[in-house]
Amino acid sequence: MVHISEEEINNIRKRADIVDIIGGYITLTKKGQDYKCVCPFHDDHSPSMSVSPAKQIYKCFSCGAAGNVFSFVQNYEQVSFVEAIKIVADKVGYQLSGNFDYEKKEKYSLEYEIMDLATKFYQNNLVTKKGLQAQEYLKNRQINQDTINEFQIGLSLDDPATLSELLLKKGYKLQKLIDLGLTNENTSRLSDMFIGRITFPLWDKDGHVIGFSSRIYRNENLPKYINTKETYLFKKGENLFNYHRAKKYAKNKELLIVEGQLDAIRIYSAGVRNVVALMGTALTKSVLDLLKNLRCQIILCLDNDDAGLNATLKNGDILIEAGFEVKVIRLSGSKDPDEYIKEFGVDAFKKNMSSPLSYLDFKISFLKQKYNLNNNEDISLYLNEVLEILNNNNDDIYTELTLNNLSKEFNLSLGTLKNRYNSLKKVENVAKEVFTPSKVVENKLTSLDKVTRKVLYYMMNDAEYIKLYQKKLGYFTDKNYRQIANEIVYFMEKNGYINIADFISYTSLLPINKLVLEISGEDEKLEQGYFLNYLNLIKKKVRENKIRDLKKEMRKEQDVHKKMEMAKEIAEIKKEVL
Numbered sequence: 001m002v003h004i005s006e007e008e009i010n011n012i013r014k015r016a017d018i019v020d021i022i023g024g025y026i027t028l029t030k031k032g033q034d035y036k037c038v039c040p041f042h043d044d045h046s047p048s049m050s051v052s053p054a055k056q057i058y059k060c061f062s063c064g065a066a067g068n069v070f071s072f073v074q075n076y077e078q079v080s081f082v083e084a085i086k087i088v089a090d091k092v093g094y095q096l097s098g099n100f101d102y103e104k105k106e107k108y109s110l111e112y113e114i115m116d117l118a119t120k121f122y123q124n125n126l127v128t129k130k131g132l133q134a135q136e137y138l139k140n141r142q143i144n145q146d147t148i149n150e151f152q153i154g155l156s157l158d159d160p161a162t163l164s165e166l167l168l169k170k171g172y173k174l175q176k177l178i179d180l181g182l183t184n185e186n187t188s189r190l191s192d193m194f195i196g197r198i199t200f201p202l203w204d205k206d207g208h209v210i211g212f213s214s215r216i217y218r219n220e221n222l223p224k225y226i227n228t229k230e231t232y233l234f235k236k237g238e239n240l241f242n243y244h245r246a247k248k249y250a251k252n253k254e255l256l257i258v259e260g261q262l263d264a265i266r267i268y269s270a271g272v273r274n275v276v277a278l279m280g281t282a283l284t285k286s287v288l289d290l291l292k293n294l295r296c297q298i299i300l301c302l303d304n305d306d307a308g309l310n311a312t313l314k315n316g317d318i319l320i321e322a323g324f325e326v327k328v329i330r331l332s333g334s335k336d337p338d339e340y341i342k343e344f345g346v347d348a349f350k351k352n353m354s355s356p357l358s359y360l361d362f363k364i365s366f367l368k369q370k371y372n373l374n375n376n377e378d379i380s381l382y383l384n385e386v387l388e389i390l391n392n393n394n395d396d397i398y399t400e401l402t403l404n405n406l407s408k409e410f411n412l413s414l415g416t417l418k419n420r421y422n423s424l425k426k427v428e429n430v431a432k433e434v435f436t437p438s439k440v441v442e443n444k445l446t447s448l449d450k451v452t453r454k455v456l457y458y459m460m461n462d463a464e465y466i467k468l469y470q471k472k473l474g475y476f477t478d479k480n481y482r483q484i485a486n487e488i489v490y491f492m493e494k495n496g497y498i499n500i501a502d503f504i505s506y507t508s509l510l511p512i513n514k515l516v517l518e519i520s521g522e523d524e525k526l527e528q529g530y531f532l533n534y535l536n537l538i539k540k541k542v543r544e545n546k547i548r549d550l551k552k553e554m555r556k557e558q559d560v561h562k563k564m565e566m567a568k569e570i571a572e573i574k575k576e577v578l
Contacts, residue, residue, distance in 0.1 A: 004085055008097060009070075009505050012085060015092045018056045018069045018501075024091070025076055040076055040295065041065040043323055050523075055461070056501035059521040066521030068501040070508065078205065078247060078293050081508045108208070111180060111233050114172055115201075115209040118182055121163055122154025122199045122212075131155045134198050137217035141262075142342055147269045152201050156194035156214060163192045181211060181228040194226065200261055202227075202234065202279070205290055207244035210234040213261055236279035238286040242268060247294060249274040254297040254327075256353070257315075259308060263301075263337040270346040272353065278302075282311075283318045291324065299356050301329040303336045313366065316359045320392070327356035360398065363389060379410060387417070391424045448541045451534050452481050457522035458531050459488045460500045465531055466492050473535050477542055484512050484519070 019028060019035055028035040028051060039049040039060040048062035059066040065075070074084035089096055125131055126148070134155045138148060147153075156163065164183045168174060177183040184191040197214035204210045211228030228234050240246075242264045246255060256275040258264050264277035283291075291298065298319055302308040312328060319326045329352050334340035341349050357365070367385050371378035383406060390399045403421065407414040445453075455473075458465040466489060476482040484507075491506055492498045500520055507513045524530075554567065 004082060004096065006506060009085060010502050012089050012092065012094050013056070013069060013501055013505055015094055016069045016088045017053065018058065018072070019051055019053050021069050021088060021091060022051055022058060022072055025072075039063060039065060055499075057504070057520055059523065064518065064521060067517045068504040068520075070505055071517060077251075080206070108233060110176075112208045114167060114176065114180060114182070115211075115233075117167065117170070118163055118212075119152050119154065119201050119209050121166060122156060123152055125155040125157055126153065126198075130157055134217050137198065143265070144269075147265060150269070151265055152209075154199040154201075156192060156197050156199055158196045160195055161190040161192055163194075164190050179231060180233060181231050193228070196220075197226065200265075202239070202241060203244050204239055205243050205247070210239070235286075237284040239279055240287055240290060241277035241279055243276050243290060246274050246276050250294050250296045252295050254299055255291065255294060256299045256301055258337050259302045259311065260336060260338065266338040266341050267349070270341055270349065272350065278311075278315075283315050288318070288322050291319075292322070297325045297327065299327045299329060299353065300359070301331065301337055301353075304331050305335060308336075309366070313363065316363065320359060326359035328359055328362040329353060329356045330362070358398075360389060360393060360402075364402070383410070383412075383417070384420075387421050387424055390421060448538065448545075449478075451537050451541070452476060452478065453519045453522060454524065455531065455534050455538065456481065456484055456488070456519050457524065458526055458534075459485065460498065460503050460516075460520065462526055463492055463498050464528070465526070466498065468528075468531060469535070472532070473538060476538075477545075480512055480515055484516060487512070 022028060022037070023035075026037050026040055028037045029047065030036075031050075033052075033054065035051040035053070036047040037049050037051065038044045038047050039062060041060060042063040042065075044060075044062060049058060049060040049065070051058045057066065057068050058072055067075075069088055070081065070084045073079070073087050074081055077084065077087060079087065086096065088094075126134055138153065143153070161183075164174075164177055167177055167182070174183065178185045182193055184193055194212060194214045196216075196218075198217050200213045200215070201209045202211040202213055211231070211234035213225060213227045215225055216222050227236070230236065240257075241261045245268070254274060256267065256272065258267065258275060258277050261277050264275050267275045300312050300316060300319075302312045302315075309330075312330075316326050316328065331337060331340045331349075331352060334343055337349065364386050367382055371382045373379055373382065386402070386406065390402060393399055399421070403414060403417050406412065407417055455465075455469065459469055469485065470489065476485055487507060487510070488498065488503065491503055495502075504513075504516060504520055507516045
């Protein structure tokens with residue numbers, strides 16, 4: 001695990017101009033003293049992100065994303081904080097010294113350790129004498145040694161509990177092995193989940209093994225595939241197979257989505273690196289969020305059967321609804337990409353990839369198979385379905401071209417088609433007005449929250465306000481704000497200075513970092529008069545809250561003596577205000 005000192009982090013941050021770094025990812029336009037750009041962290045169509053060279057921070061005024069150069073790279077590249085530091089260091093030509101003094105503690109470090117051991121155990125089994133038959137199977141499937149090594153393919157032995165016994169001997173708890181889906185529960189004796197199968201590790205977005213897929217390799221009357229059960233670590237609806245490798249090749253370009261893990265392995269090994277496989281038939285919100293981080297075009301290349309066709313239509317609709325540009329490849333002559341490449345070769349597959357259909361063209365073409373287009377009634381049904389598809393499309397040029405093509409193909413007046421299309425559009429717009437629920441503001445900030453955040457923002461930017469806070473207030477009742485204030489004071493005392501960009505780096509591994517990033521997005525000119533007013537407002541609000549709470553307690557209290565003490569305390573607070 002990499003350790004990087006706070007001093008070295010600050011040195012890298014000072015060398016890395018945030019305008020240069022962010023400008024290397026997206027286009028920046030100078031507006032006054034700052035720079036503007038389209039925010040890459042939400043579906044932004046007008047420049048809503050501001051980058052401040054003076055403060056070395058960024059802020060999106062639409063989605064609220066904010067931070068310094070490291071947090072931008074971390075979120076844009078979808079990497080850990082330490083990896084973001086290394087990326088920025090490389091960009092500015094800074095050689096990390098290796099004199100590191102802290103690390104990020106991963107939440108599931110123990111679980112990752114166990115899964116890594118299980119992976120290595122399975123890999124080792126494959127190269128023993130007991131693995132000869134499995135090796136032969138993989139050879140016949142044209143999976144070479146490089147691919148076996150790359151994807152850490154292994155073998156679970158026929159002995160029923162070899163993995164469980166090994167892990168128990170190393171001191172891991174049986175319940176933990178059951179929870180991770182490595183060991184069966186409720187059996188009369190100890191038993192591994194996978195017995196006598198070829199194993200394929202399943203990774204999360206960061207490359208940690210979180211589960212396994214296993215396949216029979218002998219002529220056995222057993223289920224062909226068994227996967228790790230759903231666990232707190234492995235949730236198939238939140239992951240894509242091979243995403244951790246593919247993401248760096250797909251960023252801002254295109255991503256190929258296939259149906260099976262062997263399809264992804266075959267394609268990746270053939271040199272097409274930007275490929276992932278589904279872990280379920282339909283894309284979930286979690287997976288869509290992973291894809292949105294890549295900001296790329298999606299190409300669907302699912303199995304060439306009815307199930308694959310339906311999955312293409314279902315997932316294509318989901319992706320279009322989510323705002324993706326989607327294209328489709330349908331391979332003919334083979335069931336899936338794995339078989340296609342083995343039969344027709346890599347070049348034939350790459351040729352298909354170079355000329356995919358747009359999803360809407362694919363969907364409209366598919367509709368033709370449903371109808372008898374020699375029948376006027378079917379033609380009418382077909383055209384109405386196509387117009388419904390166009391109604392949900394935001395590309396006016398595509399709509400115009402399609403309407404023209406339909407007019408020529410069916411010898412219909414273009415005006416008739418446009419009138420029908422416009423009537424559908426009107427109905428759709430009315431429906432949106434009627435059925436779109438009003439926005440509900442979640443986690444609405446109180447007036448005390450707002451003023452407290454302003455005080456903390458001032459303190460992050462100038463040591464003068466830290467001293468005023470210590471002298472005139474010195475304490476927040478909210479534990480999170482209090483911790484931030486304490487960390488600001490500690491940072492100042494330790495380093496002899498304060499600036500917002502370095503303080504963001506300092507808190508990057510603390511639980512309060514998210515709140516620090518939110519507060520860093522405050523945009524206000526620093527004026528001492530305002531700051532003193534904010535402190536007074538906080539003191540007033542704290543007293544009001546204290547009086548309110550005491551009055552509530554008084555109403556519940558039965559002891560007259562205690563009630564008198566509370567009344568006296570309320571009077572003292574009011575006297576202090578006067």
